[in-house]
Amino acid sequence: MVIYGVKDYQEMSRKAAGIISAQVILKPNSVLGLATGSTPVGAYQLLVDAYKKGDLDFSKVTSVNLDEYKGLSGEHDQSYRYFMNANLFNHVNIRKECTFVPNGLEEDGAKECARYDQLIESLGGVDLQLLGIGGNGHIGFNEPAGIFTKGTHMVTLTQETREANARFFSSIDEVPTHAYTMGVGNIMSARKVLLLASGSNKAQAIYDTIFGPIDPKVPASILQLHGDVTIIADKAAMALVQDKL
Numbered sequence: 014m015v016i017y018g019v020k021d022y023q024e025m026s027r028k029a030a031g032i033i034s035a036q037v038i039l040k041p042n043s044v045l046g047l048a049t050g051s052t053p054v055g056a057y058q059l060l061v062d063a064y065k066k067g068d069l070d071f072s073k074v075t076s077v078n079l080d081e082y083k084g085l086s087g088e089h090d091q092s093y094r095y096f097m098n099a100n101l102f103n104h105v106n107i108r109k110e111c112t113f114v115p116n117g118l119e120e121d122g123a124k125e126c127a128r129y130d131q132l133i134e135s136l137g138g139v140d141l142q143l144l145g146i147g148g149n150g151h152i153g154f155n156e157p158a159g160i161f162t163k164g165t166h167m168v169t170l171t172q173e174t175r176e177a178n179a180r181f182f183s184s185i186d187e188v189p190t191h192a193y194t195m196g197v198g199n200i201m202s203a204r205k206v207l208l209l210a211s212g213s214n215k216a217q218a219i220y221d222t223i224f225g226p227i228d229p230k231v232p233a234s235i236l237q238l239h240g241d242v243t244i245i246a247d248k249a250a251m252a253l254v255q256d257k258l
């Protein structure tokens with residue numbers, strides 16, 4: 014693991030945007046695995062700025078997102094498809110037909126999960142997978158569990174995750190109860206992984222990810238077994254590991 018401790022959210026975003034830009038410049042037809050949530054917003058903004066300055070070209074890039082709420086259409090302003098359009102895709106020259114997010118409206122979970130796994134395989138896998146991390150160590154919507162789940166699957170969201178995400182909805186009752194997510198196996202198959210963390214509520218998860226046992230109770234801990242992981246975490250998120258590195 015390469016671990017960068019940085020000052021704050023801005024610096025985390027700058028470093029992350031630099032790594033993603035380098036990936037796209039070195040391999041213009043990269044397959045980017047993308048994440049939603051508050052963590053990557055700053056990096057996406059900087060990628061948009063770089064594109065507007067003429068420094069970055071997304072015309073050959075393909076993207077696959079980690080997850081999507083079940084039951085929300087892409088037009089719902091809290092769907093992850095909507096988030097990606099609003100924060101990145103609408104502002105750069107990526108071809109929309111080359112951007113993929115699980116279909117939250119597909120009722121048949123088994124069908125949607127198999128389709129998404131086949132899609133990732135048909136793209137030749139993910140070159141760079143961007144990740145945020147939950148306060149409980151989740152990656153994508155892979156919540157703490159008894160086993161690591163390999164492929165795309167449907168999850169029941171924990172109360173903790175629904176509460177954490179309730180800030181984006183008018184009430185917790187509106188937060189969907191289920192989601193589709195890439196599995197830990199999909200994430201581990203990416204050629205490179207870039208995990209970002211900001212804020213003191215991520216400190217324990219970052220500690221457990223780096224130093225804890227590899228345990229599905231902290232899904233991100235499996236990243237210790239990946240050969241090419243970069244973690245960029247700000248001071249608050251690094252609080253428990255700073256002295257140990």
Ligand code: F6R
Pocket residue numbers: 047048049050051052053079080144145146147151152153154
């Ligand atoms: C989002 C995702 C989640 C988030 C995580 C952190 O696509 O997969 O695992 O990365 O919940 O969320 P934020 O960034 O809002 O703290």
